[in-house]
Amino acid sequence: MSTEKKIGCAAEKTVDMRVNIAGVEWKNPVTTASGTFGSGAEFSEFIDLGRLGAVTTKGVANVPWAGNPTPRVAEVCGGMMNAVGLQNPGIDLFCERDIPFLRQYDTKIIVNVCGRSEKDYCEVAERLSEEDVDMLEINISCPNVKEGGIAFGQDPKAAESITKAVKRYAKQPVIMKLSPNVTSISEMAKAVEAGGADAVSLINTLTGMKIDIHRRRFVLANKTGGVSGPAIHPIAVRMVYEAAHAVKLPVIGMGGIFSTQDAIEMILAGADAVSVGTANFHNPAVTAEIAEGIESYMRTYGFTRVSDMVGLVE
């Protein structure tokens, strides 16, 4: 092949991987699902975090949380369950250690925020307003803690109200992370939109249970846990599709994304960006591989911008 032809070819298929999520430009549409990636340090031994559009951190609260007793994790066919219970070092150590660590990389920082009460969430949002982070993701959908979390995520009124409250303190764009453990995901998406959310992300894990038949005991110390992995992917695609049609907000789609194909499916269903979670445990380099895979898909089908593919399913 002549050099001339090569250049011509590249010029006509230039792919722009950038996406704009609520005013924040990511270099590509791939981030990490909260809780599967820590604050990136462990995975930085396996990939250059600068290859990701954003790193979404594990949930952080106003004070350190010890989380649930063990066993906290279990494998299920095509996925896993967890009931870690949002163990986290608290916002002070997080700001001192994790934010400067992530800032070394050319990637956006999304801080996932958890809490037991409205006040907890607002305290963290207020603290982060003075920090060098790009977006907040508010976790109102963790099925593994008794107070807070899911209590805000299953009632549209409570979801709207917590969104409003957090928005009063947050300086960065606020992503509300939705639970699939609801009757209508559209209603929940509309509720947080009414509350002033800048974006939504979904789905968190589905509540499940696993029993050890030989010992006749619950496998997880918490009895129930959140199911994630490829097994839940079709449910997530359906919910992303519904949410994307219900609201005008940007949608970050997640739930069982293990491959480029899964990520593309999510984008075609209406996701502006995608988060990869459980797959990180199967392959620590998967996020970067999916980012490259999306680019290659775009070249194959002649898409020049990611936004041209969003919601394209007919």
Place this chain on the structure above:
Amino acid sequence: MAYREKETVRVLAQECLADSIFSMWMETEAAKTARPGQFISMYTNDAGKLLPRPISICETDGKEKLRVVYRVTGEGTGTEQFSRMKAGDTLDIIAPLGNGFPLERAKGRRVFLMGGGIGVPPILELAKQMECKEKQIIVGYRDGQTFLREEFEQNGTLYISTEDGSVGTKGNVMDAVRENGLRGDIIYACGPAPMLRAIKEFAGDNHMECYISLEERMACGIGACLGCVCQSKEKDPHSNVKNKRICKDGPVFLATEVEI
């Protein structure tokens, strides 16, 4: 910089050592750097089983060969799938992981190397590499199927306990210590939680330094998911609570640092 990666490795040999206990040699880069007490994450080739199985390292040749001795935990499990693999088959691993035993603490001291059940295998490489004044290996089995026995005999003074009394002391490893009137300065141990609790208590009573290797259900194996924590005596600097990650901060801990 060079990044770590999941490695596809070739099985060199597979052998059944006892009921449900298998030995697998594999060809891996990790053999160069692996230390006693570290583990490897083994992935099945089954699309329905996504999480790695953390398996302790039994032996390494320091060059290209690494051995795991593992228990098949039941029908249809990932470990059963590993046990069906033959020389020439391939599997994915991430290795080595975890901290390993602090070998240097043993210099010039009388040592207990203690293993129970499927906690026996990691004691072998430890015994092979250990330089100390007196190497006393105390391993406990359920019955007369005393796998790895010959290898241990070549690497120290061996004491065996069996639950059914068919070989050595009837009972557990602590019974073997008492029956033989063993004395030591430092303990390295791996085994089930009740055994480790008894060893920790014995070490405390006898003012012995004691390192124990813990296990817990894991997901990531690299310290990110916080699935496999144990409780620590003091606040841990990384977690900022009284929890340590077994996969990353361990699996080997100074017994007095952790609540078991």
